[in-house]
Structures are given as C-alpha cells and as structure tokens.
Amino acid sequence: MSGRALTPPQTVGPFFHIMLREPMNALATPQTAGTRIRIEGFVYDGDRAVVPDAMVEIWQANAAGRYRHPADLRPAPLDPAFVGFGRCGTDERGFYSFDTIKPGSVPFDAQRVQAPHISMLVFARGLLDHLRTRAYFDDERANADDPVLHLVPQQRRPTLLAKHRPDAGRVVYRFDIVLQGDGETVFFDL
Amino acid sequence: MDGPGRDPSTFPPYLYEAYRATVRRSPKQPLIPLPQTLSEITGPGPAMSAALHQTVQGAVSAEDTDLTTNMGTGTEAMGERIIVTGRVLDEHGAPLVGTLVEIWQTNAAGRYRHRVDQHHAPLDPNFLGYGRCLTDTSGVYRFVTIRPGAYPWQNHPNAWRPAHIHFSLFGPSWVSRLVTQMYFPGDPLQPLDPIFNSVPTDAARVRLVAQYAHDVTQEGYALGFRFDIVLRGPRATPFEPFEAAQRATR
Numbered sequence: 001m002s003g004r005a006l007t008p009p010q011t012v013g014p015f016f017h018i019m020l021r022e023p024m025n026a027l028a029t030p031q032t033a034g035t036r037i038r039i040e041g042f043v044y045d046g047d048r049a050v051v052p053d054a055m056v057e058i059w060q061a062n063a064a065g066r067y068r069h070p071a072d073l074r075p076a077p078l079d080p081a082f083v084g085f086g087r088c089g090t091d092e093r094g095f096y097s098f099d100t101i102k103p104g105s106v107p108f109d110a111q112r113v114q115a116p117h118i119s120m121l122v123f124a125r126g127l128l129d130h131l132r133t134r135a136y137f138d139d140e141r142a143n144a145d146d147p148v149l150h151l152v153p154q155q156r157r158p159t160l161l162a163k164h165r166p167d168a169g170r171v172v173y174r175f176d177i178v179l180q181g182d183g184e185t186v187f188f189d190l
Numbered sequence: 191m192d193g194p195g196r197d198p199s200t201f202p203p204y205l206y207e208a209y210r211a212t213v214r215r216s217p218k219q220p221l222i223p224l225p226q227t228l229s230e231i232t233g234p235g236p237a238m239s240a241a242l243h244q245t246v247q248g249a250v251s252a253e254d255t256d257l258t259t260n261m262g263t264g265t266e267a268m269g270e271r272i273i274v275t276g277r278v279l280d281e282h283g284a285p286l287v288g289t290l291v292e293i294w295q296t297n298a299a300g301r302y303r304h305r306v307d308q309h310h311a312p313l314d315p316n317f318l319g320y321g322r323c324l325t326d327t328s329g330v331y332r333f334v335t336i337r338p339g340a341y342p343w344q345n346h347p348n349a350w351r352p353a354h355i356h357f358s359l360f361g362p363s364w365v366s367r368l369v370t371q372m373y374f375p376g377d378p379l380q381p382l383d384p385i386f387n388s389v390p391t392d393a394a395r396v397r398l399v400a401q402y403a404h405d406v407t408q409e410g411y412a413l414g415f416r417f418d419i420v421l422r423g424p425r426a427t428p429f430e431p432f433e434a435a436q437r438a439t440r
Contacts, residue, residue: 004283004420007397008200008389010371015302018294018320046214069232085234106228119229126211128202128388179215187217188224190195
C-alpha cells in the first residue's frame with residue numbers, strides 16, 4: 001500500500017471560540033433513553049492554576065452501548081435522540097460540563113467487555129497536540145474487569161474515575177483534568 | 191491493535207520549552223498506549239457530517255465556504271482574496287468523502303474577531319474569520335477567503351506568529367481527529383516561530399505549508415493555494431471479533 005505521511009497537529013491556540021458557533025454540551029434531549037447524568041470538572045495546569053482556555057470534547061455510546069457510527073455493526077439499538085458527541089470550552093474558572101446519559105458497556109475484544117466510559121479529548125493553548133483520556137464512573141462495579149483500566153498502573157487509575165455525587169435530584173459526576181503534576185490525569189497514546 | 195500512535199518524526203512533543211505555554215501544560219507522566227477498541231475506531235465525524243448535510247440540504251452553501259462575504263453585511267472583507275483548496279486523505283491515500291473541515295483565522299490586519307485578542311490592529315466589520323465545508327466525492331474541500339495577517343504575541347521578545355489558518359477535522363474515527371494550522375509558502379517568520387518549529391522534522395513541517403497553485407488561481411479574482419491533509423486511520427479493523435463478542439454474550 002502507498003503510505004501517505006500524516007499532517008502534524010498544531011495547537012488549537014487561544015482563539016478557537018471563533019469555531020464554537022453554538023453550545024454543544026447538551027447531548028441528551030427529553031426523548032433520549034437512559035439515565036441522565038452531568039459530567040463536569042475543572043481543568044488545571046502544573047501549578048494547579050485553572051486553564052480558562054481549554055476545549056474538551058467527548059464521545060460516547062448510547063444507553064444500550066451502541067455508537068452512532070458505521071463501524072459499530074452490532075445489533076444493539078441506535079437511539080434516534082442521541083448522537084454522543086459534545087464539545088465545551090472551559091470558562092474563566094477553568095470549568096466545563098456536559099449534560100448527557102450514562103453510556104452502556106461496549107466490547108473490548110471477542111471475550112471481554114469494557115466498563116461504561118466516555119472518551120475525552122483536551123485541546124488548549126500550550127497543547128501542541130490534543131490529549132486523549134477516558135472518564136469512567138467511580139460507582140461502576142464493571143471497572144474491576146475493564147481491560148483498559150488494567151493497562152494503567154493501579155495508583156494512577158483514580159485519575160480516570162469520575163466521582164459521583166447526588167445534587168438536588170440530579171446525578172452529577174465530577175471529573176477534573178490535571179494536565180501536569182500531582183494527580184496528573186492519565187493520558188493515552190492512541 | 192497496539193503500539194504507540196504518535197510517530198516522533200511527525201508529532202510535536204508536548205513539552206517544547208521555546209513555546210512557553212507548554213511548560214506548565216504538558217503532561218510529565220508517559221502516555222499509556224491504548225489499544226484501538228470500538229470506542230476509538232468510531233467517532234463523531236460521520237454524524238457531524240450528516241447533520242451539516244441536512245442543514246445545508248445537500249449542498250455546502252457559500253455562506254459557509256466564502257469567508258470574504260460570510261459576515262453577512264453585504265460588503266466584502268478587506269484583504270488579498272485567496273482560494274484555499276486541497277484533498278483530505280487517509281494514510282493509504284484514499285480520499286475521505288463528506289468529511290467536515292472547519293477553519294478560523296485572523297483578518298488581513300492580523301486581528302481575530304475574539305475578545306481575548308488585544309492586538310491593536312483594526313477589526314474588519316465585514317470579516318467573521320470562520321468557515322466550514324464538507325469534502326466532495328474526491329475528498330476535496332475549497333474555501334474563498336482573504337490572506338490572514340501576521341500578529342505579535344507574548345511568547346518571547348518581538349515574537350510574531352507567521353500568517354496561518356487554523357484547521358479542524360474529525361475524519362471517520364476518534365483516532366483521526368486533527369486540529370492543525372496551515373502556513374503560507376515563503377514566509378520568513380516560520381523559522382522563528384516555536385509553534386511551527388515544534389514539529390520535529392523538516393519533512394513534517396513542510397506538510398503544514400500550503401503550495402502556491404497557479405491552476406487554482408482564478409484569473410482576475412484570487413490567488414490559489416493547495417493544502418492536502420492526511421488523517422490517521424485505525425490500525426486494525428476488528429469488526430469480526432466484535433461480532434464474535436456479540437454472539438458470545440447472547
């Protein structure tokens with residue numbers, strides 16, 4: 001096959017809001033199936049200063065564990081009221097949030113399943129390429145057998161767990177992203 | 191399904207001290223290799239393209255692709271009119287059809303329409319600085335815009351960003367997501383720019399520089415530039431194992 005050399009990435013810079021034409025952090029509509037959740041958190045740098053100019057993108061399966069994508073050929077149902085993509089710029093406090101539903105489990109390989117998770121990308125001024133991570137749910141028993149979490153040294157796994165807290169009848173998960181230093185979030189080479 | 195994906199001859203390191211903002215924002219721990227599972231070989235690209243396709247009813251509108259007029263004021267933006275076009279390909283050279291391409295840029299004076307931009311160059315009331323389109327059946331995108339300006343920034347004394355256009359693409363999967371910058375040929379600021387220089391090899395930096403294309407240049411109207419973009423693809427197509435997994439769980 002004739003290989004083509006990849007186009008290198010460059011930083012998103014501080015002016016990406018020009019591209020954020022409309023809010024894209026409400027993934028669930030009243031018709032969407034599944035448990036409503038909010039996932040939210042702060043983005044921090046190596047000085048524990050907030051990062052007010054980051055952009056977080058998420059991608060997830062629907063409540064039945066099906067991705068809206070032609071490569072997901074499984075019979076689990078698509079939800080006409082759910083795509084699974086969200087994008088949110090952090091505010092001046094370095095805070096982002098998504099209103100979505102809890103995703104179902106998806107396969108890892110022929111034998112194993114993955115615990116419910118949300119794939120995340122982080123873009124910012126000062127990030128020459130985006131960072132890739134995942135948010136798992138800290139109250140999910142399936143985490144114990146998740147093949148990806150098992151690739152992560154045990155002492156670093158908590159950085160991938162979104163922490164559940166009840167909040168006025170809503171289900172909120174807190175997922176802070178630490179770009180560097182103490183409690184540095186696990187980022188993946190993909 | 192395994193092996194690192196960020197080829198060190200193409201991908202900038204996260205820590206590149208000449209670009210000061212990387213010093214406190216780059217991870218210090220090694221990245222952990224992640225197998226490409228169903229979560230990574232899928233992605234929002236196809237759904238985003240389908241939504242846009244519906245919005246514009248099957249045709250990309252001039253509103254999105256012509257940045258010289260898409261502010262909607264009825265008056266053209268100031269500056270040197272240019273056409274920027276190219277193909278979006280995968281690593282095997284296959285065109286990526288119907289892929290969303292978004293761009294943003296400064297106006298001709300080097301000023302972004304953004305509250306954070308304090309450069310005291312004039313805003314152009316007739317220039318928005320954002321465009322988007324879907325690639326056609328040959329993987330080709332095309333924008334009409336104005337040549338962006340260079341602008342000063344605070345990274346080091348007398349620091350200037352070379353003229354560039356920001357590009358954002360989803361491609362077919364989570365792996366293929368790309369945000370990058372396109373530069374112009376012959377710009378003397380490029381070798382002085384730490385963001386451009388963060389790309390580790392000459393061969394890879396060249397791939398961020400558009401080529402002047404006289405066949406794209408439109409007589410009496412605009413200069414043409416060609417900028418092809420190559421996105422990563424999945425390393426494996428593990429559909430069969432997933433179907434097997436499905437059978438196994440029944």
